[in-house]
Amino acid sequence: MMIIMNTDANQKQVDQVMVKVKSLGFEPHVVYGEERTIIGVVGNNPYMTTRDQYARMPGVDRIMPISRPYKLSSREFIPEDSSFPLDGVDIGGPGIVIIAGPCAVEDRVLISEIAHAVKEAGAHALRGGCFKPRTSPYSFQGHGEKALKWMAEAREETGLPIVTEAMNEEQIKLVASYADVIQIGARNMQNYSLLHAAGASQHPVLLKRGMSSTVEELLMAAEYILSHDNRRVILCERGIRTFEKSTRNTTDINAIPVLKEKTHLPVVLDPSHATGNWNYVTAVARAGIAAGADGLIVEVHTEPENALSDGFQSLKPERFATMVRQIRTIAQAIDRDIAVSSHAAPEMK
Numbered sequence: 497m498m499i500i501m502n503t504d505a506n507q508k509q510v511d512q513v514m515v516k517v518k519s520l521g522f523e524p525h526v527v528y529g530e531e532r533t534i535i536g537v538v539g540n541n542p543y544m545t546t547r548d549q550y551a552r553m554p555g556v557d558r559i560m561p562i563s564r565p566y567k568l569s570s571r572e573f574i575p576e577d578s579s580f581p582l583d584g585v586d587i588g589g590p591g592i593v594i595i596a597g598p599c600a601v602e603d604r605v606l607i608s609e610i611a612h613a614v615k616e617a618g619a620h621a622l623r624g625g626c627f628k629p630r631t632s633p634y635s636f637q638g639h640g641e642k643a644l645k646w647m648a649e650a651r652e653e654t655g656l657p658i659v660t661e662a663m664n665e666e667q668i669k670l671v672a673s674y675a676d677v678i679q680i681g682a683r684n685m686q687n688y689s690l691l692h693a694a695g696a697s698q699h700p701v702l703l704k705r706g707m708s709s710t711v712e713e714l715l716m717a718a719e720y721i722l723s724h725d726n727r728r729v730i731l732c733e734r735g736i737r738t739f740e741k742s743t744r745n746t747t748d749i750n751a752i753p754v755l756k757e758k759t760h761l762p763v764v765l766d767p768s769h770a771t772g773n774w775n776y777v778t779a780v781a782r783a784g785i786a787a788g789a790d791g792l793i794v795e796v797h798t799e800p801e802n803a804l805s806d807g808f809q810s811l812k813p814e815r816f817a818t819m820v821r822q823i824r825t826i827a828q829a830i831d832r833d834i835a836v837s838s839h840a841a842p843e844m845k
């Protein structure tokens with residue numbers, strides 16, 4: 497439920513309500529809005545059991561239930577879009593953010609080369625898996641911490657913030673010490689101890705939709721992270737399993753406007769895993785932006801034919817550059833644009 501404070505409520509009154517919430521065994525989550533402060537109370541059914549306790553407290557205007565099962569991620573609780581900076585570029589704002597890089601970080605020289613290439617083409621952040629969740633235990637599993645170091649070097653060289661996956665709870669601390677954003681993969685969307693650890697890290701998280709998960713399950717997974725008051729969560733549609741065999745997954749384009757309606761969190765699309773074929777990546781990326789996504793996460797490789805994973809769905813840098821150009825045009829057609837990083841060099845006149 498939400499405890500909505502009066503427009504002139506002071507901090508002391510907010511603090512008193514928070515103390516009361518805790519004393520009743522619930523967790524308060526405060527949002528300082530432009531007009532008024534709202535305290536979200538989550539836990540098992542707080543509205544039915546405790547709503548009357550706050551009605552006459554100083555500074556309280558009214559108490560309202562949040563009808564959705566997801567609370568902190570819902571637009572009922574936070575009506576405006578949430579946005580936050582990723583090293584100088586806002587995700588969730590009007591600008592489209594593009595994250596690009598290889599499926600896996602394969603070696604130092606290659607990741608540096610790819611980082612420069614995607615930056616040149618207009619990417620705002622570098623992706624690359626250091627710990628890889630693979631369907632087969634015999635496939636390349638990633639270079640681990642060594643690869644995290646190479647990613648950090650690529651960030652040093654290019655200034656691009658880095659996004660990389662943590663596959664289990666134990667990896668969260670290590671990944672957070674190198675990465676700007678911790679990725680939680682589709683296979684781990686309902687790994688609750690991992691979600692708790694990612695929430696507790698207070699680090700930005702990119703949460704991918706499970707391949708057989710509903711939109712509501714994705715939002716419930718996000719709720720685990722938000723329940724730690726870690727609000728820097730990006731949701732990612734990456735295609736779902738259907739009966740259709742012509743592509744690796746089926747892009748649930750519908751999920752984008754559905755998510756944008758239900759949650760204030762930024763939503764990005766991964767057209768690479770959604771299609772599994774580089775030939776379709778640009779078309780689906782365009783569709784995602786037209787549908788309202790706040791960004792893209794795209795696999796790019798300078799030598800996709802030799803990639804150790806997902807080469808078949810990776811764009812070459814030239815094709816990626818074309819994709820970025822087209823995305824800009826689509827963004828402008830819906831009154832948006834590609835995001836501008838505050839680190840970007842001023843354009844030459």
Ligand code: PEP
Binds near residue numbers: 599680681682734769
């Ligand atoms: C990835 O981003 O490389 C990845 C493994 O994605 P997903 O978890 O969506 O399959």
Ligand code: MN
Binds near residue numbers: 599600795805806
């Ligand atoms: Mn991949």
